[in-house]
């Protein structure tokens with residue numbers, strides 16, 4: 001009986017020590033991220049150019065337009081900017097399947113890897129690079145077996161290697177705001193230190209649509225929308241026309257649960273878990289977005305709860321568009 005007591009005591013003490021170390025790391029990590037953001041030299045991206053037509057077709061996310069399409073708490077969007085087809089992220093593949101949900105949905109929606117001109121990896125978290133194995137190995141995979149993806153550039157916010165499953169795409173690390181092609185840019189990595197995931201560098205895609213303005217397409221949104229807007233305003237003269245993608249608001253619910261624990265609430269925040277993300281954070285995001293009056297807002301359900309989606313829907317009214325696999329958002 002006594003032994004059991006000591007084992008339990010040791011587990012509790014170890015847990016307290018783990019949380020203590022994490023809280024200390026969080027403090028210094030947040031300071032590092034804030035320092036880097038403050039010291040980044042951000043100049044206007046000119047000449048930037050524009051495109052005439054833009055559409056975003058979600059290939060992977062938590063909700064789908066039709067039951068034949070697969071869903072998961074990850075992201076992959078096909079961004080078509082005039083003739084340039086960009087694949088933003090490659091999904092999660094939670095069950096390590098081949099063909100992956102991404103390949104299944106691409107096939108169902110008539111998209112092939114040969115159509116792609118560019119890959120854009122928002123950040124190196126498992127739900128965006130094709131699974132835990134890719135996160136660990138610092139790669140990105142379309143599936144768990146060979147897929148013939150052409151030799152196209154893959155823009156990443158941290159150094160990633162080619163995957164054995166799709167070895168041809170050529171990774172390029174993006175260190176700051178960069179024009180990728182006429183009218184298409186990375187706003188550059190913005191770091192954030194997350195309680196469990198640690199230092200996370202994420203970039204978002206910006207496309208300038210002629211006569212409309214800047215469309216920002218985001219993976220997980222760990223940067224926070226406030227900082228993404230601040231960065232976009234520093235880079236572009238054009239107004240922000242649309243904000244599409246993940247902003248990470250698993251408030252009153254989440255998509256990845258461990259028993260009663262809302263994992264996304266803990267892993268994706270730069271606050272300790274007992275504070276986590278709150279209703280206030282969602283309201284602050286809506287206020288920041290309202291200030292720039294976007295004409296289209298579409299929140300990814302992969303890392304935001306139905307409650308947060310409802311808040312966005314109420315705040316933006318007919319400017320809010322549901323984000324679902326298979327439902328193309330035309331700008």
Ligand SMILES: [Zn+2]
Nearest residue numbers: 123125220222
């Ligand atoms: Zn993430």
Ligand SMILES: [Zn+2]
Nearest residue numbers: 127219220303
């Ligand atoms: Zn995510």
